[in-house]
Amino acid sequence: MNRVTLTLLGLVTLVVLLAGCAVPAAPAPAPQAAAPTEAAQVAAPTEAPQSEAPAAKGTTYYWIQPLKGHPVHQLTQAAFLTACKAEGMTCEVVGPDEPDIQKTIAAAEQVLAKGDAAGVSFWTGTPAYEDVIKKMEAAGIPVVAPHFKVPEGTWPKNVVIVGADPAVYAENVAKAMCEELKGKTGSVAVTQGSFNTTEDLVAATFTKTMNEVCPDLKVLKAEEEGFDPPKAIAKAVALMQANPDIVGALSTTGGGPTTWAGAQKETGQTIPAVGMDYTRVNLDLVKNGEMWAVVGQPLWDESFTAAQLLKKMSAGESVPYYTQMDAPIITTAEVDQYYKLLDDAEAMMKQ
Numbered sequence: 001m002n003r004v005t006l007t008l009l010g011l012v013t014l015v016v017l018l019a020g021c022a023v024p025a026a027p028a029p030a031p032q033a034a035a036p037t038e039a040a041q042v043a044a045p046t047e048a049p050q051s052e053a054p055a056a057k058g059t060t061y062y063w064i065q066p067l068k069g070h071p072v073h074q075l076t077q078a079a080f081l082t083a084c085k086a087e088g089m090t091c092e093v094v095g096p097d098e099p100d101i102q103k104t105i106a107a108a109e110q111v112l113a114k115g116d117a118a119g120v121s122f123w124t125g126t127p128a129y130e131d132v133i134k135k136m137e138a139a140g141i142p143v144v145a146p147h148f149k150v151p152e153g154t155w156p157k158n159v160v161i162v163g164a165d166p167a168v169y170a171e172n173v174a175k176a177m178c179e180e181l182k183g184k185t186g187s188v189a190v191t192q193g194s195f196n197t198t199e200d201l202v203a204a205t206f207t208k209t210m211n212e213v214c215p216d217l218k219v220l221k222a223e224e225e226g227f228d229p230p231k232a233i234a235k236a237v238a239l240m241q242a243n244p245d246i247v248g249a250l251s252t253t254g255g256g257p258t259t260w261a262g263a264q265k266e267t268g269q270t271i272p273a274v275g276m277d278y279t280r281v282n283l284d285l286v287k288n289g290e291m292w293a294v295v296g297q298p299l300w301d302e303s304f305t306a307a308q309l310l311k312k313m314s315a316g317e318s319v320p321y322y323t324q325m326d327a328p329i330i331t332t333a334e335v336d337q338y339y340k341l342l343d344d345a346e347a348m349m350k351q
Helices: 009-018 071-087 101-114 127-138 166-180 197-213 229-242 256-267 280-287 299-314 335-350
Strands: 060-064 090-094 117-122 143-146 159-164 186-192 217-219 246-251 273-276 293-295 322-325
Touching (some): 060 071, 166 197, 256 280, 280 335
């Protein structure tokens, strides 16, 4: 599997230009990632290839995603469309701008009704999508579900997954934060963008690991911060005011760095806080000392790879159920490497 580059906030404009349109067939190589992330790892042989149902006869590959206009989601869309361009695939992005499950299902039903789907990449964080995915299975449409790792057998047999293991990076964050807070007592806050499969697992694993390695610290019950920055900051501020002994914080969502940087600014209190995703704005917060670290979820890599896997599956090739990627912790010591990767990717896209 080709190595792909990291997430790129500047590609939001690209998404606006390409969403809903056929992309050019001329191949364009993806920029190569440097040291910070590992290449995708093929799942263990014990994980069986997916169903051998006849491939759909469609010609368009769809990316279906709720909260379509969210900056982090636009990054994933850009990566998918970039891979489509490189692979000569005709692709389209659909989904509501709200985090609305029923509207997302309706968008998926519309894709089915069009009858031209060769494959679908579905941004799934809830079993509520199972019925519509089963309809895709019956229609012979392969599905790649990036980002959200769930046990094999959870989804219909036409689904494979690509992404980082949330339990692994949550455990790593807990150990790193425990080391950073060595000798301190108090509480650690946890906030989530929403309660979904991935974020729930991150919060639970982080809490369990912190209780094991830092028993003198109390991890508070996870709170939902949502996706509206001012409201999310207000919630984090309220948490800090209600728990004046907070000495650290974890947000399990890409907007978390803005949330906790804003809360620290409003309260005048500085704590080691960790959020998700290496967008440029989040890297700036780490570089400026407003956030201690961010987790490098491989949003670009997994979304780019999703398109490549769909192309293979639609051609009748078997692929493993799970393709695993790395999600490193990015502190001030690593940010320059990621800025360079973003710069290189931007330069490639301008060619």
